[in-house]
Amino acid sequence: MKKWLLDPKMYIEFGIATLLYVANIVLTLLFPYFTEHKAYYDSTAYIVVLTAAYLLYAITVHISRKKSASDIAVLTYAFFALWEVSYKTGLVNNDLLIPSPEGLFHVFVEKPAEIGSDILGSLSLLFWGFLLAIVLGTMLGLLTGWIPRIREVLLPLSNVITLIPPLMFSAYLIMIFSTFRQAAIAVIFFAVFWPTFQGMVVRVGQIDKSIIEAARTMGVGTVGMLFKVIFPYCLPGIIKSISKSLRGAFMCLSGAEMLGMNLGIGYFIEKYKSFADYRCVLAGIITVGVITTVIDLVVNRIEKTVIKWEG
CATH class of the missing domain: 1.10.3720.10 (MetI-like)
Known part of the structure; x- marks a missing residue:
């Protein structure tokens, strides 16, 4: 089990990445859409992507012990959180050019074949x-x-x-x-x-x-x-x-x-x-x-x- 234990300092970064992952899930499920948005998509595919990315990150950081893995995870989840908030608050109000994260990843559910x-x-x-x-x-x-x-x-x-x-x-x-x-x-x-x-x-x-x-x-x-x-x-x-x-x-x-x-x-x-x-x-x-x-x-x-x- 010791090989899966991280350096204590790395747990801080791991915790930040985990909190951002949870925040993304909460924003996706609970944060309401801006009222003028017409395009609403099922969030299942997006949540699956977020979770798969988190599991991959967790495995990678415990195997490689590289701090850069946490840096990448933090930046990625922060970007998606900003995208989600900007879309749902109406700061981004162009469904044609900039879809919601849910809408983007729902394409893989709509057109898998x-x-x-x-x-x-x-x-x-x-x-x-x-x-x-x-x-x-x-x-x-x-x-x-x-x-x-x-x-x-x-x-x-x-x-x-x-x-x-x-x-x-x-x-x-x-x-x-x-x-x-x-x-x-x-x-x-x-x-x-x-x-x-x-x-x-x-x-x-x-x-x-x-x-x-x-x-x-x-x-x-x-x-x-x-x-x-x-x-x-x-x-x-x-x-x-x-x-x-x-x-x-x-x-x-x-x-x-x-x-x-x-x-x-x-x-x-x-x-x-x-x-x-x-x-x-x-x-x-x-x-x-x-x-x-x-x-x-x-x-x-x-x-x-x-x-x-x-x-």
């Missing part, structure tokens, strides 16, 4: 575009980094192309490919391929020359040198770059989905923006934030597990 299918659609596009870019970028970067003549041709070209935002290719890619899905995958591919390619070229160039000489002494050929010596040497760097590449890929994906896709979180946001339903727009933005955070946590966990020797 739609949001779920859009999440799966986005993840499917992300998977294929990212996988192709990582595999091809790594292989071509490996070859380019090893052969000087190829490097002298491709590296300057990649330096120019990487300066162009991937979304700027989207209008052209839509005309080339037969479906918006293929175009979206191509946008993700461009967002990830060139940074992966350049990173691989740099890693190959940084390999210790004594390792190369030792492999040559043992009679290792070109193919063996590439895939048995250089690739394993560069693998930790490849894994470390995946998290950053995924974040960039998802941002490009959301932008690409807004251009004509009929599935995905970006499409969800764009569709409800056209309907001026900003509750759903904000819900879509929150969904993107949650997905990218979860992906980042999973990738970081995989990184720490796979390359333990780097720790």
